Amino acid sequence: MSAHSTAIEVSSKRGIWGGGNEPFKASYGKLMMWFFLLSDIFTFAAFLITYISIRVSYPAYEGSLESFAGSNEYWPVPELVFEALPFVHGLHAPLIFVGIMTFILISSSVTMVLAVEAGHRNDRDDVVKWMLWTLLGGITFLSCQAWEWNHFIHGTDTGTVMTYVNNLNQVVTETIYGANLTVNEYGPASFANLFFFITGFHGFHVTIGVFLLFLCFYQAAVGVYDRRGHYEMVEKIGLYWHFVDLVWVFVFTLFYLI
Amino acid sequence: MQIQENKSTLNVIPRDNEKIKKIWKTAGILLAITVVEFIMAFTMDRGILLYFLFMALTVWKAKYIMMEFMHLGEEAKPLFYSIIVPLIFLVWLVIALMKEGSDIFMLRW
Numbered sequence: 001m002s003a004h005s006t007a008i009e010v011s012s013k014r015g016i017w018g019g020g021n022e023p024f025k026a027s028y029g030k031l032m033m034w035f036f037l038l039s040d041i042f043t044f045a046a047f048l049i050t051y052i053s054i055r056v057s058y059p060a061y062e063g064s065l066e067s068f069a070g071s072n073e074y075w076p077v078p079e080l081v082f083e084a085l086p087f088v089h090g091l092h093a094p095l096i097f098v099g100i101m102t103f104i105l106i107s108s109s110v111t112m113v114l115a116v117e118a119g120h121r122n123d124r125d126d127v128v129k130w131m132l133w134t135l136l137g138g139i140t141f142l143s144c145q146a147w148e149w150n151h152f153i154h155g156t157d158t159g160t161v162m163t164y165v166n167n168l169n170q171v172v173t174e175t176i177y178g179a180n181l182t183v184n185e186y187g188p189a190s191f192a193n194l195f196f197f198i199t200g201f202h203g204f205h206v207t208i209g210v211f212l213l214f215l216c217f218y219q220a221a222v223g224v225y226d227r228r229g230h231y232e233m234v235e236k237i238g239l240y241w242h243f244v245d246l247v248w249v250f251v252f253t254l255f256y257l258i
Numbered sequence: 259m260q261i262q263e264n265k266s267t268l269n270v271i272p273r274d275n276e277k278i279k280k281i282w283k284t285a286g287i288l289l290a291i292t293v294v295e296f297i298m299a300f301t302m303d304r305g306i307l308l309y310f311l312f313m314a315l316t317v318w319k320a321k322y323i324m325m326e327f328m329h330l331g332e333e334a335k336p337l338f339y340s341i342i343v344p345l346i347f348l349v350w351l352v353i354a355l356m357k358e359g360s361d362i363f364m365l366r367w
Contacts, residue, residue: 053355057362122268
């Protein structure tokens with residue numbers, strides 16, 4: 001949405017190369033946000049496609065789901081790795097927690113669009129209300145991810161006996177609990193490495209998003225955007241926040257479903 | 259000292275319920291697709307068909323997020339294409355790295 005109605009008078013003789021045109025009909029800030037997001041799409045795509053590539057280079061688990069045990073001989077089945085819930089120990093609840101996380105992030109994306117829509121109407125009260133909900137969603141999602149990581153790192157009660165090459169280049173066989181960058185109880189080392197790297201990079205984006213959301217919420221509440229005359233900042237930060245949701249949609253499919 | 263008045267000077271436009279309804283409808287579609295994916299994860303056998311369906315549903319969700327939430331569809335056509343067209347490069351990256359991955363698989367096992 002362009003706020004410029006005062007375009008320079010351009011004589012028709014100068015044609016389209018004479019300047020004063022706005023082919024994209026978007027403000028500088030919004031345009032740059034879009035191109036930043038395009039470059040970020042490439043970064044995340046590179047990570048996720050690397051995940052697919054490494055994943056197809058390992059055999060899939062062939063046995064029955066009931067007798068599944070982690071091994072670095074094959075790629076683990078995600079619904080049997082991500083099956084824990086906070087506060088209930090030992091319950092087998094496959095993908096429930098990550099489903100809740102997805103629901104939270106999609107909901108916060110919805111409240112963000114509602115904030116952007118309120119911004120178009122210059123409605124400060126609605127912007128502040130929906131920004132606050134979005135902010136809450138973002139913080140909840142981050143807390144969930146912190147728990148998810150914590151559980152992934154500390155692992156299950158039983159662990160798995162793994163034969164692997166340790167940091168001292170020795171082949172060892174021992175019971176492994178949880179995950180680190182050398183070995184994990186769920187599957188090949190790259191499984192945990194990719195999990196840390198990709199969900200970590202996404203979580204980093206969410207963290208920045210939460211800072212931006214707070215900034216936007218604060219500025220809207222104290223009337224900065226009213227004095228500025230438009231609520232375009234809500235729209236720009238909204239673009240970023242939807243992008244974070246967009247990436248999560250792919251992370252969810254590739255990490256937890258496939 | 260006078261307390262600064264913090265009232266909006268802008269003209270507040272009333273809510274357009276049609277628009278807000280459309281946003282909630284899109285949200286409903288996104289949630290419904292996610293629920294379908296969830297059910298498929300537990301009811302269908304793992305294999306190429308399931309993975310293909312997952313990817314198709316994911317791209318479908320991505321389309322909704324970009325078009326409805328990010329309003330890319332409402333932008334000027336040159337801006338729309340300058341965001342969408344570069345993504346074609348990713349198609350080759352997927353093909354190349356899947357080939358690479360399966361070749362490593364053949365060498366290793």
